[in-house]
Amino acid sequence: MNTEQLQVQDAETKAKAQNRRKSPTKCRLTKTVLLIIVIALTSWFFLVELIVGYLTKSNALVADSFHMLSDIISLIIGLTALRFSKKESSKKNTFGWARAEVLGSLINAVFLLALCFTIVVDSISRFFKPEPLEKVELMLGVGAGGLALNLISLLLFAIQACQEKADDSGKKEMNMNLQGVFLNALGDSLGSVAVIISGILVKFAPPRDDTHAKWKLYIDPILSLIIATIIVSSTVPLLRKSSLILLQGVPLSLNVDELRNKIFSVNGVIDVHHFHVWSLNSEKMIASAHVRLTGEKDEKRDWETVEQVKRLLHRNNIHLTTIQLEHDDASLDSCDEDCPESLKKGKPSASKFDMKKNETQKDLEQFITV
Known part of the structure; x- marks a missing residue:
């Protein structure tokens, strides 16, 4: 490929970018709008869980509501990193804030690993001191509501990712910052699935309505460990990639x-x-x-x-x-x-x-x- 061909290729790329900017943007879901919607939905569900938890005196719901609060914090970190990354270069930052998204993904990855650590510790302790699940109906309702919320969030992520791929001829991947937020939403979805499965098995599996059956006491910690393993397996590559970029290591795709x-x-x-x-x-x-x-x-x-x-x-x-x-x-x-x-x-x-x-x-x- 000679210099003229490269110039032609660059000109075509710029022309496509200009056409995209000129094209109508009706019903377009931007990254910023996506994160704002997800933050609003998560904040609403956090308040619902907190209020219901105190009304029913359910420590489990109150604890889960503060878990949702940690999700809100990670979402705000992602939104902040996204807004900073769009700032133009200056005399003090000649590259601009291009690495803000990488820093946001690193923080979210650390949040997820810390969450998994607490899940693992809590699950192991419940193997030694198993506790029966209480208020199964309420737990099922909250689990279903959390799953619906997170499915809506994942659907919005999918729509935004499809728009990005359509704009860049299918070559562009989800950026690292959104990937961290997406993994957080995915982890919450899997957690809601675990809550629903636990509630269904405890309530309907024989002996029915007997929450003190010995094998039922270990359903919740086993599912929690499985979910934690899935989240860790998805988060570690993101943590490794973001750390490598911040340490200015050689990209994994190059030799x-x-x-x-x-x-x-x-x-x-x-x-x-x-x-x-x-x-x-x-x-x-x-x-x-x-x-x-x-x-x-x-x-x-x-x-x-x-x-x-x-x-x-x-x-x-x-x-x-x-x-x-x-x-x-x-x-x-x-x-x-x-x-x-x-x-x-x-x-x-x-x-x-x-x-x-x-x-x-x-x-x-x-x-x-x-």
Whole structure:
């Protein structure tokens, strides 16, 4: 793919983006609207659970209402991160707040893992001290209401995801911040399912209406452990990915050695060092490299080499690149960090020339002295 083809491709991409902006946005569910709706629904259900819990003197409902409060906090974190991520760059933040969504996903992932930890601890304690479920009818009603609420939230997430894919020809995935909020809603849905299954088995399984039957005492903790396992298995990859981005690690989809070898294959390149690849967020990758060329400076050749390296990285979805060229006649003093072994072992030709010149001068002085 040559430079002209890349320019045409970029022009087409910009044209599509402009057409999307000009297209009518009726009945469009944006990320911000999605999160506001989910926050409103969750807050409403939190108040219902809290009021019913105190009216019926049900500690279980009151405890679950405060669990819903933690969900509201995570949703507000997600909304805040989303709004910050849309801020434009400034003199103090040249990249803008692009990583706000990554930070939001990390916080939500930690929230989910902390929730799973409390579920596991509570379930294990109930294996040693099993307790019968009380007010099963009320528990079933709350479980059904919670499931309906979370299914509505998941449906809204699905609608928003379909809109995003339609806008980007099906190539765009759910961003990490929304993924964390989605996992939270999914975890709540699974928790509601566990509550409903527990209530149905306790109430209708034989011996019927006997909540003190020994095997019924372990239904709730077993289902809770299963739900916690499912949530953890979905959350750990999100935690790993967001942590990797914030630590500026190499994206999981890339292999640095393969990329370095591809750069080596460019004509005239004899060394690649200080090669770094990292992610700004889940969508943008950045790379920087010091590329050493054979021979002396040649402006035309150097420009062509830079273009070839940038196109190579562009084909690997790295669109923000910084290439620093170094030539074979460069001095070791030009290293801004510790010089790589390739430069130490095979010193540049200019340095070799200076060494030979000094040795010749010394021999000449000894000859004159004799």
